[in-house]
Each structure stands twice: as C-alpha cells, then as structure tokens.
Amino acid sequence: MQNLWSDTDAKDAIARHAAKGIGEDLALRVYTTRLLGGEPRLVLHGGGNTSVKTKVADVTGEPVEVLCVKGSGWDMGTIEAPGLPAVRLAPLGGLVGLQALSDEDMVNIQRCNLLDSKSPNPSVETLLHAFLPHKFIDHTHSNAVLALTDQPDGEELARDVFGKRAALVPYIMPGFALAKKASEVSRAHPDVEGLILLKHGIFSMGATAEEAYGRMIDLVSLAEQRLAKATRKIFPGANLPGAIAGAADVAPILRGLLSLPAKSGGREAAQRFIFEFRTSPEIVAYVGGREIGRYSQQGPVTPDHAIRTKNLPLVVPAPEAGKLDAFKAGAKQALDNFIADYHGYFARHNARQLPSKTELDPMPRVVLVPGLGLFGLGKSSKDAKIAADLAETTVEVVADAERLGTYQCIPEPDIFDIEYWSLEQAKLGAEAEKPLARRIVVVTGGGSGIGAATAQAFAREGAELVVIDQDSTRASEIASKVKGFALACDVTNPAEVRAAFDRIAATYGGVDIVVSNAGAAWQGKIGDVDEATLRKSFELNFWAHQSVAQNAVRVMRAQGLGGCLLFNTSKQAVNPGPDFGPYGLPKAATLFLMRQYALDHGADGIRSNAVNADRIRSGLLTDAMIAQRSKARGLSEADYMGGNLLGLEVTADDVAQSFVALAKASKSTGAVITVDGGNIAAALR
Numbered sequence: 001m002q003n004l005w006s007d008t009d010a011k012d013a014i015a016r017h018a019a020k021g022i023g024e025d026l027a028l029r030v031y032t033t034r035l036l037g038g039e040p041r042l043v044l045h046g047g048g049n050t051s052v053k054t055k056v057a058d059v060t061g062e063p064v065e066v067l068c069v070k071g072s073g074w075d076m077g078t079i080e081a082p083g084l085p086a087v088r089l090a091p092l093g094g095l096v097g098l099q100a101l102s103d104e105d106m107v108n109i110q111r112c113n114l115l116d117s118k119s120p121n122p123s124v125e126t127l128l129h130a131f132l133p134h135k136f137i138d139h140t141h142s143n144a145v146l147a148l149t150d151q152p153d154g155e156e157l158a159r160d161v162f163g164k165r166a167a168l169v170p171y172i173m174p175g176f177a178l179a180k181k182a183s184e185v186s187r188a189h190p191d192v193e194g195l196i197l198l199k200h201g202i203f204s205m206g207a208t209a210e211e212a213y214g215r216m217i218d219l220v221s222l223a224e225q226r227l228a229k230a231t232r233k234i235f236p237g238a239n240l241p242g243a244i245a246g247a248a249d250v251a252p253i254l255r256g257l258l259s260l261p262a263k264s265g266g267r268e269a270a271q272r273f274i275f276e277f278r279t280s281p282e283i284v285a286y287v288g289g290r291e292i293g294r295y296s297q298q299g300p301v302t303p304d305h306a307i308r309t310k311n312l313p314l315v316v317p318a319p320e321a322g323k324l325d326a327f328k329a330g331a332k333q334a335l336d337n338f339i340a341d342y343h344g345y346f347a348r349h350n351a352r353q354l355p356s357k358t359e360l361d362p363m364p365r366v367v368l369v370p371g372l373g374l375f376g377l378g379k380s381s382k383d384a385k386i387a388a389d390l391a392e393t394t395v396e397v398v399a400d401a402e403r404l405g406t407y408q409c410i411p412e413p414d415i416f417d418i419e420y421w422s423l424e425q426a427k428l429g430a431e432a433e434k435p436l437a438r439r440i441v442v443v444t445g446g447g448s449g450i451g452a453a454t455a456q457a458f459a460r461e462g463a464e465l466v467v468i469d470q471d472s473t474r475a476s477e478i479a480s481k482v483k484g485f486a487l488a489c490d491v492t493n494p495a496e497v498r499a500a501f502d503r504i505a506a507t508y509g510g511v512d513i514v515v516s517n518a519g520a521a522w523q524g525k526i527g528d529v530d531e532a533t534l535r536k537s538f539e540l541n542f543w544a545h546q547s548v549a550q551n552a553v554r555v556m557r558a559q560g561l562g563g564c565l566l567f568n569t570s571k572q573a574v575n576p577g578p579d580f581g582p583y584g585l586p587k588a589a590t591l592f593l594m595r596q597y598a599l600d601h602g603a604d605g606i607r608s609n610a611v612n613a614d615r616i617r618s619g620l621l622t623d624a625m626i627a628q629r630s631k632a633r634g635l636s637e638a639d640y641m642g643g644n645l646l647g648l649e650v651t652a653d654d655v656a657q658s659f660v661a662l663a664k665a666s667k668s669t670g671a672v673i674t675v676d677g678g679n680i681a682a683a684l685r
Helices: 007-018 024-037 089-097 103-112 126-131 143-149 154-165 176-188 209-228 247-258 281-287 303-309 324-350 381-404 412-419 422-428 449-460 472-481 494-508 531-559 581-604 623-632 637-641 652-664
Strands: 049-057 063-069 086-088 136-140 166-169 194-197 201-206 274-278 366-369 373-378 440-444 464-469 485-488 513-516 563-568 606-613 672-675
Touching (some): 024 049, 024 063, 049 126, 063 126, 089 176, 103 422, 143 201, 143 209, 166 176, 201 209, 247 324, 247 366, 247 494, 281 373, 281 381, 303 422, 324 412, 449 464, 464 494, 472 485, 494 531, 513 531, 531 563, 531 606, 581 606, 606 652, 623 637, 652 672
Parallel strands (some): 166 194, 440 513, 464 485
Antiparallel strands (some): 049 136, 063 086, 274 373
C-alpha cells in the first residue's frame, strides 16, 4: 500500500480551505479522507469514515470543541468540508458512561448537537470516533485486513501480524455497543496505532492527519505482506461446457427472470433491474470453481456490503452456447430456490425482532455465472455498478482469504441484523422513482435534433439512455448530458446494428424501449430521381428501421418483459410533398412496418407506435432548407415554421414529449401521434 501524502498538496489544501474560512484541521481532514477514499482496496461507495476533533466558532462566536465526522451520503473519495459535519463533542463523550443507548436515541442526540441543523446525519460510527481520545481517526474496510480476519482463526492471525501496533476488537454490530467496546480496548492499549475490528475493518489514529493516514497505510501493508506469503492453491475448476454463451445472450434471460411481477399492467409493468457485467481471469476462476457453493455462500466480506449485495449472491448454471433454453430452465430453478431460501432466512431471524421487520424484495443483487463472469443488479446503472464493484471486491478478498486458509465472515444472524438495520437502509434513500426508472431506452440518431431532444426527455423521466449515432462525438456529447451510454453505429449496416444491441444487452442487461429515429431527407422529382438516391434513402429511412426493430425484438423476446418500439415516420408517410418522393416513400413503408410489428408481436407484449411530425427545425429540416422553402412560398421563416392550424412553431422537444407519451401509454399499440401544429392533409383517416 503506497503512502500518497504530499507536503505540497497538503499546503495547497490548507490554502484553498482558508480562502473559504475553513481551518487547517478540517482542511487536512478533507485532504487525507480523499486520499483514503481514492484507493478502492480501502474504501468503496460510501464505506468507511473519518473524523477530527477541533474547535470551531458557534453562532455567538465562541469556540466550541467539536467532532467533525463524515456525514451520511458522502463518499470519501470526493468529500468536501460540508461532508464532515461538526457535532458538539462534550455531549457525545458523556454518553460513554451509559449502559445502553437505542439507535433512535443515538441518532437523535447526534442531530441535536450538530452546529448546523442542515448538515447530513453524522456517521453511524460517530460515537466510536467520539469515545476515542485521538485527534484524527481513520476507518476503512481494507481488503487485506478483511482477508486476514475473515478466517476461523482470524483473531490469532491478526494478533500475529499486527503485534502491539494494533489492538483487536471482536465483531459487534456498529452503534453504541461497538463504540463502548472500542473505547474499552483503546483504554487498555493506549499506545496502539490502530484498532482491528475483526471481520469488519480497521481504524487508525494519530495526533495529526499525516500520522493517522500513515498508520493506516503501514498497518494495511503489514496485512498485505502476510497475504503475499500465502501459497495455497484456490478455486479448482468445475467441469464446464466447452462453449459458453456470451453475456449478450445470457443477460436478457436473467433480466426477465429476475424482474418482480407487477400486480397489474401486464409484463411491461414488471419492476426490473439494470445490470452491470464484469469478467476477468480472476472472476472467471472464482465463478467456475468446484466449491463455489461453499465460498460464495458464506456472506459479505464486511457487513457494510450487505445493504448493497444482500446476504448472498445467486449462482446459476453454466450457460452452454446453443442451449439457452436449458440455461433458462436451470437459472429459473436456481432463482426459485434462492427466493425460497431468502424467505426462510427472513422468517428465521425476523422471529427474534421486536418490532418485527418488513421483508425486503427477495431478489439477489449479484448473480454469478460459471464460465462467464458476474452481474451486479440495481434500480439504476449507478446502483448496478456499485453492486458489481462490491462483488469484484468480494472475489479479491475471498481469493486472498482462501490462499491463506478458509473464508469465513460474520454469522448469518449478524448479516440479517445489518441488512435490516434501519440506519443502514437509510443510506439507500427512499426517493420516489420516476415514471420510467429501471427502463433501458435506445435512441438512434440520438446525437442531434429530435434524437437528442428525445434522449434528454426520456432521461428526465428516469430512464437509462443509450444514444446511438453515426457520429461518435455527437453521441458522446448527448450521452454525457443524460448520464447514459454512447454507441457509434451505422444503422444501415445490419452487422453493426446487431453488434450494438448485443453490446447494450451485455452492458445494461437488455432493452425496454427503442426510438428508431435516425433518418435523412433526400429530395428529387420521382420521375427524374436516380435509382442510387432512392435506394440510399430506403437503406436509411426503411431498412435501418427494420434492422433496429428486429434486433430490439430479439432482445425483448429473450427478456419476456414486453417492450415498446417507437418510429419517427414523418408527415411524408401520409401526406407526400412535391419533390420529396425519395424521402416519403420509405417513410410510408416504415409507417406500415410499425403496424406490422404491432400485429405480429402484440402477443409478445411488445407495443409498436409512431410519431408523425412536420416542419421541425432539426437535422432533417436544416436552416438552409427552411430558408429555401420559405422563399419558394413567399413566406418569412417564422410564417413557414408556424404555418399550421395553431400558428405555432413545433420544436424537437414537442416531438420528444410525444415519444415519451407513447412509451407510457401501456395499452396503446399501432398508434400514430401527429405533431405538426395542425395539418389536415397529414391527419390519418
């Protein structure tokens, strides 16, 4: 473990914070917290915490002894000073004499002693920091320390590795009881550099930020050095099929199986998950081991992971290429067993709860696929990535633990207590989900004009966006705005389209809504236009729509969750304009393509609808074209663009909102929405 402390950077941090009226203690606390949080072998996704005891002025200007401790919701890798709220230290320190303190009272007294009532809740381990006498305190879930202590003889190993440099604290659930025990151990060993919380993590302490940080690095390095000496062979391989199916084939099947059935609304209303796939030689060795049923079913490497990964991962059969039906049947049986086991796990441990808990959904958050890799699951791509990151960390820790001995984490009752601990569940938040949350939306031609507006409109509704455009730069720009995924793809190339949908399925787990929008407006008098122009227009304005829709349906049917196809057909499909045959003819074919998908795939729960738009200032109707048409009609540009029954200019966002409306219209298929401000000639009859 490398010590990244820099005197220059530390002085810069002090100067930057001083300019904001923030003192040196808190400035250095932020600096070293970020150093720790930037190392994934120490801290992941909101885990760990740090503190400093210092003085700040209260509202009267009087200096007050406070504990600045990491607040809930802040990540150590990106923390700022507000993420370390100040709590009056004296009232917290006085609690050490109590025999017991409920979680509710603990949270209340911590909030009551905040100097700023708008601050986030202090860490659940605030009292542990308060009860220790040291000025700077750091806490991480070091992989190396976990691998060392997640053993049947973890206490003996830790005592041998750390000697008198760190004292050992037995596993106790975080909260008042752990804070009391850590204080007791610290008083018995006043000269130690740190505390090893068995099967949980590590604390380091110091008089300065540099000392506490340096001690963390040194102590973790001792654990790493011990692990480096371990030579036991691990993960002997199981017998697997010779050819393993790819993630693009496996993910949609799993996504369909793992979706929670809706009480009403049909397949499309099911509450689904977003996936994140991970693979590497280390992961493949782990998931393909003969004893995966043992080491993967022990529980989380540190209790903090349980709220993100649940108590255990789901292990499914190895997916043999060409035999996906057999894989689906085996995966369903594995999931049924997992759900039954989870119900049993809840019932066993809820019986001792007063008051009783409400069972969480029984679906796993990590799926292990022998021969292939692992999937993290979440309600968003962010949450799926977090679950996958923690699963990868689990692979690393368990591998190190197995090289040393036998992986063994905290007992099942303790796992349950953490998973169902209200203070931990509060970290996940309880925000109401937006209407299209958990939906994977693909927009072709998404780099500009109507496509870009559509991608942004769906993002505002909570969807996960994939922006496809032939121009990779434009796709990336819009994907960045919607926090989505960009794909450069020529939609007139069937091989590229198939590869794109395979990548989407492997990346997110599947597809729910596709807006087939890419197009271009070729012009020419139909009796004069050359064949090459007409064929080129059909390639983009018809065949590309078929290629996109066909691949979307392929993925949607594998999921078994229904889906929604949305086509941009243009008013040319029903009201051809002069010299626009090369554009209108394929668009008319695409309108009937939409209806054919509605007819043929309604039984699959797949809806198919279209938007018929006109005079939209976008990639199809450029400023030059607007000027040319306005001049030809003797109109101003404004009069031309607003030349409809309502006299209003129609924007790309108006079209985007119609696509969103159709996506939400769960009982509409074969429908066309006209977005043109009123053009009776283009109205459907």
